[in-house]
Amino acid sequence: MAASSLNNLVNNSGSSINCGDGFSGIIRIAVSITCAHTPPLGHSQVEYEHDHEHDESVSAAVVAADLISSTRLALKLDSVHTEYSAQYFLDKVAVAGQSLTVKECLEFAFKNGIPKAEDWPLLGSGVKPSPSHKPALVSMRGKVDEADNFEQVREVLKDQPVGARMHVYTPHIDLQQDAIYCGPSGEEAKFVGLRDGIVLKVEKISGKSIATVKVWYKKEFVVVKVAVSRMFYFSHLGIGPAGLLVDFCIPRLSMD
Secondary structure, three states: OOHHHHHHHHOOOOOOOOOOOOOOEEEOOOEEEOOOOOOOOOOOOEEEOOOOOOOHHHHHHHHHHHHHHHHHHHOOOOOOOOOEOHHHHHHHOOOOOOOOOHHHHHHHHHHHOEOEHHHOOOOOOOOOOOOOOOOOOEOOOEEEEEOOOHHHHHHHOOOOOEEEEEEEEEOOOOOOOOOEEOOOOOOOEEEEEEEEEEEEEEEEEOOEEEEEEEEEEOOEEEEEEEEOOOEEEEHHHOEEEEEOEEEEEEEEEOOO
């Protein structure tokens, strides 16, 4: 189904599409929509589209800082939501010509500590602190674990959020609204890449596992409900077999 057809469907409150995995979600107002039938393996209607404005290092730094904030609050290591400096990761961890990852940022913070956002120049401000400036560093001992599957993630989510990356397809992500994000289902689509995010919770809706994910997309956080069980294999793009959510990383903060 083309994007124009999907828009026409959205505007018709009596329309619905059948989803191969049996999931049914809501899009915009009173429209029942699901992820059509599962596409054939290696379906060629999905092509890659590079987003020239996406900066992987900025994304990793922002998501890592927010994941630290959310985790410390969930574990009651901070009494209120405290913002930590994403720019500090870019200044202290980033290496020219190499992209940062969320895991690298977390490991640096656990080893060296990290300042609060208020104690370091703002992200993207271009301000460089003087060599003599020594910010107060918040110590946060711990380690980073990786989950092999979503069942492991489900257990961790009972206590804290989990880092992840999400396969992002357009126009699906842009038409999201209040729908469940299922990715492409046979219609023409563009794969814009993996985007860093934070899995906040998982719940059962109509018998299906749906994760609420905070994703860094187009230079801001967007909150998306994601169909956990959806699997893809696009051989020409080197994708899969994989779910929409991959590369789970768990910040294991010491409670001592």
